Amino acid sequence: MTASRGLVLIVEDERYIADVQRLYLTREGFGVQIETDGEAGLAFVRRMHPVAVVLDIGLPGMDGIAFCRALRDADDWTPIVLVTARGEEADRILGLELGADDYLTKPFSPRELVARVKAVLRRASGPPGGAVTRVGRLSIDTAARTVHSDGEPVELTATEFNLLAHLLRNPGRVLTREQLLAQVWGYASYRDTRMVDVFVSQLRAKLGDASPIRTVRGVGYSTAGPCP
The missing domain is CATH 3.40.50.2300 (Response regulator)
Structure with a gap:
């Protein structure tokens, strides 16, 4: 073959x-x-x-x-x-x-x-797309797969980018760790949900104060809506 x-x-x-x-x-x-x-x-x-x-x-x-x-x-x-x-x-x-x-x-x-x-x-x-989303100090271009904070580029891995983009596509919605593993990683069943926490922690470290990710204790994660 x-x-x-x-x-x-x-x-x-x-x-x-x-x-x-x-x-x-x-x-x-x-x-x-x-x-x-x-x-x-x-x-x-x-x-x-x-x-x-x-x-x-x-x-x-x-x-x-x-x-x-x-x-x-x-x-x-x-x-x-x-x-x-x-x-x-x-x-x-x-x-x-x-x-x-x-x-x-x-x-x-x-x-x-x-x-x-x-x-x-x-x-x-990554998923197809072309929109530029702005949330607070962040802008994310899903076609170019780039993220900027206050106009400065932020280097993300493919998985970090997809996790951030998915959360931003669902503003205000609380997504459980199991849902994120299914929707971002593509796993129908996965016992170690700690992997989601690791990637969220990495995103927050890279985005700093500009991070839009919120922890909903005991449930999962959410983000605010895009800027008008």
Whole structure:
């Protein structure tokens, strides 16, 4: 089969796991490259610009956290799906805070991995649109996928942008964490709603006092309406 969906990089030091992941991704039309350590994986991303990275945290040498930090520090926002072992919650949350887009906990179904890769690519492309919305000191252009605060650009990941845009498309409506996981991430069922809190926290940190996101305690999040 000729790959048509783009090239995915798998950074995984357990060869059997990497081979299974490659098998399922290639069946779905992706090209796949496997690297077994973080430094080689990082060099490959910079050279070949894959559409997504499936990144194990527990790598020899440069681990997944250092890989993620190095990529984002270089202003490279290639979608990343973290793969973690059970008991690595602190590393998982840190990875999301550094700009990873999603994660899976071992053991997981290879079909679930494929679904997650497709989901992060959908979020990276974003919904169609072209309107510029202004809320307070913010302006968001859904066609250009840009955000400005007081006229200055704010760099957001694809997932951060989509979360902010979705909240702004529903002004005044309180959205639960489960609803946001379904509507932004595309998950019909997902037990770890803390991921939403992590991304909201990242948005608030980047937007500062201009953030329009409000917490409704015990329920979820909402935003004010656009400026007239």
